[in-house]
Amino acid sequence: MNYKKHVKLERIVAVIIDGLIVGTISAIFSMGVMYFFSGTDNVLDYFINEFDLQSIAELGSSIYAMHILISFLGAAFYYIYVPYRFDGKTVGKMAMRIKAINNEGLNPSFKTHALRAVRMYGYYLSVPFVFILFINHSIYEGINSFAFITSSIIGLISFFMILGRDDERGLHDLIADTFVVDQNYDPEADASEAATQERDWVEGETEEDEDDGFSLNKNDDPWEK
Numbered sequence: 001m002n003y004k005k006h007v008k009l010e011r012i013v014a015v016i017i018d019g020l021i022v023g024t025i026s027a028i029f030s031m032g033v034m035y036f037f038s039g040t041d042n043v044l045d046y047f048i049n050e051f052d053l054q055s056i057a058e059l060g061s062s063i064y065a066m067h068i069l070i071s072f073l074g075a076a077f078y079y080i081y082v083p084y085r086f087d088g089k090t091v092g093k094m095a096m097r098i099k100a101i102n103n104e105g106l107n108p109s110f111k112t113h114a115l116r117a118v119r120m121y122g123y124y125l126s127v128p129f130v131f132i133l134f135i136n137h138s139i140y141e142g143i144n145s146f147a148f149i150t151s152s153i154i155g156l157i158s159f160f161m162i163l164g165r166d167d168e169r170g171l172h173d174l175i176a177d178t179f180v181v182d183q184n185y186d187p188e189a190d191a192s193e194a195a196t197q198e199r200d201w202v203e204g205e206t207e208e209d210e211d212d213g214f215s216l217n218k219n220d221d222p223w224e225k
Contacts, residue, residue, distance in 0.1 A: 007098045008168055011180055012159075014092030018078070021091055022119075026074045030067045061133045068130055072123045079117040084110045089183070097183045105187020108178055116176035118158055122151035 083090050088100035088107045100116065102108045114120065125147035132140040158170025169179060 006168065007096075007180055007182060008162060010096035010098045011162060011168070014090065014096045014098060017092035017095055018090050019119075022075055022078050026071050029074065030070045061137070064137075065130050065133050068127065068133075072127050075120060075123060076114075076117075079119050080110065080113045084108070084113045087183075088113075093180075093183075098180055099183045099185075100178050100180050101185070101187070103177050103179070105185070108176065112176050112178060116172045116178050118151065118155050118170070118172040121154055121172075122148035125150060 078090065083093070083100055084107070086094070089098075093099055100108060100113070102112060108116070122144075126144045129140060129143050132143065154171055158172050161174075162168050162170045167179065173179060
């Protein structure tokens with residue numbers, strides 16, 4: 001696949017923009033809903049000391065579980081539905097004029113966007129166990145910490161892969177079989193150019209073989225006496 005343009009820097013800036021948008025909206029919305037249902041000032045204390053078990057206990061398991069689910073749904077909407085709906089672009093990608101595509105040069109499916117959304121990996125590992133909150137806060141926090149550390153490691157690996165690989169694909173891109181390219185990337189033009197290059201290469205090889213070879217006829221037969 002011909003990329004036309006390197007987009008390493010654009011991808012990094014897009015990730016920062018997306019993180020700021022999702023983090024801000026998720027925090028404000030979750031804080032409002034949690035405060036409405038809990039009716040205590042402990043909500044603010046929780047966001048300041050998110051991994052403090054006393055703050056979690058004061059909020060209550062139901063309120064904390066609600067925060068987790070709201071954050072999960074908000075992130076899923078932004079990192080999965082938005083690029084699926086808007087041609088492989090989040091707001092950050094729109095700002096940087098890049099997009100995610102599959103190996104055919106098209107907008108990936110909803111499932112593929114879910115698979116490549118590295119920021120969702122922590123939720124995938126932790127949300128299914130949210131019921132444990134109602135049994136033991138400490139156990140769930142251990143699971144949650146493991147999930148987001150794992151997600152962070154995958155994200156870090158992807159970051160260095162994007163910087164180091166010629167095709168600029170991170171681990172999550174390889175998992176989902178996707179690419180990130182300039183938004184003006186044209187798969188049909190790319191395929192046509194690749195076909196032209198292949199044809200030129202074949203013709204060049206053929207001409208080279210003809211120049212290096214020789215034809216034998218009856219009169220040129222070295223064994224003829």
